[in-house]
Amino acid sequence: MSANIVFFAVIMLAFVIVLYARRGHGEGGARDYFVASGQFGGFLLFFLSVGETYSIGSILGFPAATYVQGTPFVLWFLGYIVLAFPLGYFVNPLIWRAGRRVGAMTGVDLFRFHFDSRGLEKLVALNAIICLVPLGEMQFVGLLGVLKAFHWPVSGFVPMAGAAGVTFVWILLSGIRAPAYVSFIKDTLVVVAVLLVGMAALRALGMDGAATQTVAESPVHRPGEGNLLVMSTILFQAAGFCVAPANIAFLFTARSDRIVRRNQIVMPLYMLMFPFLYAVAMFARHGGGAGTVANDVFMTSATTLLPGWAVGLVAAACGLSGLVILAGNCLTLGPLVSHNLLHGLSDRGQRRGAQVVIGGYLLFSVVAADHLTSVMTVLNTLFYMGISQIIPAMIAIVLRKGVGAFPIGAGLVVGDCVSAGLALFGPQPAAVNAGMVGLLWNFAIVGVLEGIRRYQAGEAAMRTAGRK
Amino acid sequence: MDEQRSPSAEGGGARGRQVVRLAVGLGIPFCVIDLAIPFTTRVDRTVLGAAFPVFWMFLSFVITSACMLATWLLFDRADEAGEEHDAGMAASETRE
Numbered sequence: 001m002s003a004n005i006v007f008f009a010v011i012m013l014a015f016v017i018v019l020y021a022r023r024g025h026g027e028g029g030a031r032d033y034f035v036a037s038g039q040f041g042g043f044l045l046f047f048l049s050v051g052e053t054y055s056i057g058s059i060l061g062f063p064a065a066t067y068v069q070g071t072p073f074v075l076w077f078l079g080y081i082v083l084a085f086p087l088g089y090f091v092n093p094l095i096w097r098a099g100r101r102v103g104a105m106t107g108v109d110l111f112r113f114h115f116d117s118r119g120l121e122k123l124v125a126l127n128a129i130i131c132l133v134p135l136g137e138m139q140f141v142g143l144l145g146v147l148k149a150f151h152w153p154v155s156g157f158v159p160m161a162g163a164a165g166v167t168f169v170w171i172l173l174s175g176i177r178a179p180a181y182v183s184f185i186k187d188t189l190v191v192v193a194v195l196l197v198g199m200a201a202l203r204a205l206g207m208d209g210a211a212t213q214t215v216a217e218s219p220v221h222r223p224g225e226g227n228l229l230v231m232s233t234i235l236f237q238a239a240g241f242c243v244a245p246a247n248i249a250f251l252f253t254a255r256s257d258r259i260v261r262r263n264q265i266v267m268p269l270y271m272l273m274f275p276f277l278y279a280v281a282m283f284a285r286h287g288g289g290a291g292t293v294a295n296d297v298f299m300t301s302a303t304t305l306l307p308g309w310a311v312g313l314v315a316a317a318c319g320l321s322g323l324v325i326l327a328g329n330c331l332t333l334g335p336l337v338s339h340n341l342l343h344g345l346s347d348r349g350q351r352r353g354a355q356v357v358i359g360g361y362l363l364f365s366v367v368a369a370d371h372l373t374s375v376m377t378v379l380n381t382l383f384y385m386g387i388s389q390i391i392p393a394m395i396a397i398v399l400r401k402g403v404g405a406f407p408i409g410a411g412l413v414v415g416d417c418v419s420a421g422l423a424l425f426g427p428q429p430a431a432v433n434a435g436m437v438g439l440l441w442n443f444a445i446v447g448v449l450e451g452i453r454r455y456q457a458g459e460a461a462m463r464t465a466g467r468k
Numbered sequence: 469m470d471e472q473r474s475p476s477a478e479g480g481g482a483r484g485r486q487v488v489r490l491a492v493g494l495g496i497p498f499c500v501i502d503l504a505i506p507f508t509t510r511v512d513r514t515v516l517g518a519a520f521p522v523f524w525m526f527l528s529f530v531i532t533s534a535c536m537l538a539t540w541l542l543f544d545r546a547d548e549a550g551e552e553h554d555a556g557m558a559a560s561e562t563r564e
Contacts, residue, residue, distance in 0.1 A: 071509075071519050078525045079501050082532055086497040089536050090490070205517070227506050234502050265540055268533040275526050278518065 004150060006312030007319070010189065011166070014182045014320060018170045021177035030350040031105055033175035034335050038100070040180065040253040046263045047183035048176075048328070049250050050270050054190045056142035056322035062274065063301070064294040066281035072226055074278065079234035082268050084241035089264040091242050093257035094398035099248070100257075106332075107248030108340045111390075114397045117405035118343070124390060125340040127412060128245045131386040132333045136365030139322040139329075140164075144369065146318040149299045149311060160369055163319075164362040167326050171358055176253060179327040186324050189317035191273060197298065197314060198276020200305035201283035232433040240388035240435070246332045326365075330358040385419035385435035392446045407449035415442030485543070493539035497532040501525070 031037055040048070065073045098104070102113040108128065112121040140160045147159045170178040241247065254260045277298070283305075284297040302314045334354030338345055345353055389412045396403040419438030426434060508521040515523040 071522055074522050075505060075509075075525055079505075079528075082525075082529055083497060083501045086494045086532055086536055089493055089539070227509060231502050231505050234505075261544060262540065265533060265536040268529040268536075271529045272526075274529075275518070278522065282517070 002308040003312030003315065006309050007150070007316045010185075010313070010316035010320065013185060014323075015166075015170075017181050017185060018174050018178045021174040021181035029347045030335070030339070030354075031347075033351050034105055034331055034354070035249065035252040036176050036180070038252060039255055040259075041255055042259045042263055044180045045250065045254045045259060046266065047187055048180040048253065049247070049263065050267055051179070051183040051187060051321075051324050051328070054187065054194075054270075054273070054321055055139075055325040056146070056318050057138055057325075059190065059194065059277070059318055059321060060142050060145055060295060060298050062277045063281040063284065063297045066278060067284050067297045068294045072230055076230045076233040076237075078271065078274055079230070080237035080241065082271060083234055083238035085264050085267045087238050088242050088247075089261055091398070092247075092251055092260045092264065095242075095248060095394070096251050096254060096257045096260050098397050099252045104252060106252075106335050106339055107243070107245050108336060110248075110397050111393060111408075112340070114400075115393070115403070115405040115408060117409075120405040120409050121340055123409050123412065124393070125336045127386055127389065127416065129333060129336055129341075131383050132245060132329055132336075133361075133364075134368075134383070135329050136326060136361055137368040139326040140365055140369035143319060143322045145295055146299055146315050146322070148296070149303055149315055157366070157370055160366045163323060163326075164366050167323050167330065168359060168362055170323070170327055171330055172355060176249075176331050179324045179331070180253070182320065182327075183324050186317065186320035189313065190321060193302075193314040193317035194273045194276050196306060196310055197302045198273075198279045201276075201279045201301055204305060205279065205283055205286065228432055229430060232436045236388060236433045236436040236439065237384045239391055240384040243390055243394050244387050245336070246328050249332045250328070326362075330361060333361055334358045382420055382423060385423060385438060386416055388435055388439055389415035389419070389442050391439060392443055403446065403450050404453045407446045407453060410449055411442040411446035414445045415439055418442075489539055489543045492535055492542070496535045497528070500528045500531050 036044075062077065065077070095107075095110075098110055098114075099107075102109060104110050104113070106125075108121055108125045111124045112118065115121075140163065143163050144156050144160060152159065170182070174181070251260055280298055280301045283301055299315070299318075302311050306314065331354075334357045335350065337357045338350045338353030342353060392411055393403075393408045395401070396408070415438040417438075418441045419435045422430065422434035422437055504524065505521065508524045511520040513520045518526070
């Protein structure tokens with residue numbers, strides 16, 4: 001009972017914060033709605049950006065995958081996130097400046113202005129949308145896992161529909177300010193929740209001498225095996241993290257490039273919660289999780305180790321994580337359709353159009369969580385493989401290099417096909433990250449086609465000069 | 469002496485500064501996080517209850533933050549416009 005009270009109190013508090021965030025920004029334009037007119041300071045940008053690190057997927061998924069896969073998973077998962085921060089220290093200010101130069105509202109706007117091609121703009125928007133689609137469903141699956149702890153006598157569809165409704169109302173009320181402001185209490189609660197469960201797990205492990213001795217042996221750890229796969233995944237996904245659609249959209253909310261850069265310094269320290277999540281996985285592995293389904297490791301440990309009110313707090317933290325990330329994804333996806341795919345809409349039309357798209361996306365995600373989980377899981381594994389294929393184009397954009405739209409588009413399509421083909425039909429386990437192989441093909445295609453384009457342009461210029 | 473430095477010497481100095489900046493801010497974290505993996509996974513020891521490579525990864529959070537802080541303090545903080553150092557990376561950002 002106390003768990004329910006704490007859970008609903010936190011959700012209500014989040015609503016009050018969303019209403020507060022709306023003050024003075026009720027009827028702003030699309031730019032204000034989606035990127036807060038680029039006026040966020042370091043505090044809001046930090047919580048908005050770092051919120052991605054502790055999504056519901058991380059809180060539930062990290063202990064679950066550590067529980068099943070052990071050390072190799074821990075290395076690539078933590079490695080790519082922490083490497084993305086120093087990479088972002090150098091790259092993010094360049095992306096921010098590229099966006100400010102052209103007044104970009106979405107990452108795809110950079111392509112429209114730099115390459116002067118509507119076709120490429122639509123191709124990149126479609127690529128991003130396909131990658132973003134499964135993320136919504138993943139949040140709902142996570143939410144469902146958390147809410148199971150309450151044993152409510154309703155089918156899974158009801159709480160998922162409720163979560164979709166809450167997210168939609170947040171977005172309608174405050175746009176991008178909703179996830180930014182709620183992120184503050186969400187992240188505070190996540191820190192408290194992870195510490196609570198992690199410390200309790202450590203204490204439980206400490207009481208059992210046998211468990212303490214075997215903690216380090218438990219990860220599936222075979223020296224040398226799969227190192228190249230882990231290393232290539234870290235490098236590839238760290239680069240992908242910097243060009244992910246949500247990351248770019250969040251960068252555009254910042255007031256200055258200095259704020260963007262300064263924030264990166266603190267972000268790795270925020271990952272110091274992961275040792276506690278690791279302890280939870282170890283606790284589950286050594287007795288605490290007897291008979292536990294992997295995805296339930298975190299919540300089962302919480303209910304085993306903590307009193308009712310604390311379980312409510314942990315569930316609320318996880319629930320808010322899911323809702324905040326969901327809102328962020330919605331606000332990234334909406335304008336990709338209403339602003340980049342459908343040209344010619346008025347400012348008000350873009351905002352309204354995005355809201356319709358967001359409503360449809362939420363509905364689809366709820367249905368997919370109920371019926372299409374296996375398909376979505378496959379699509380989710382392709383997320384970084386797809387979004388990272390814009391890296392050659394982003395390099396051209398931030399360095400202001402003149403590259404043709406066709407070579408960039410062809411490279412993107414080939415990179416996507418090679419990555420997805422290798423991931424789905426290639427040898428398992430792979431020796432190298434499939435996305436990295438696709439990206440190398442992508443670079444090669446861009447290089448060859450751009451060389452041909454320049455050669456042909458040079459020939460044409462010489463012929464013109466010869467006629468004169 | 470400094471006043472008489474040639475433009476090419478100044479350009480070389482700026483490039484060298486850029487290299488050091490990138491090495492401290494990105495090179496060291498990359499080595500600690502990624503390139504160290506073949507070495508850390510060979511160590512069959514536990515530290516504070518975690519397998520050594522996992523402990524090393526946890527340690528890299530602090531090292532990475534310290535490297536960026538050093539880069540900020542040594543190179544970027546004084547740069548009020550925030551553009552000077554990136555100009556080197558962006559090859560003075562001239563459109564071809």
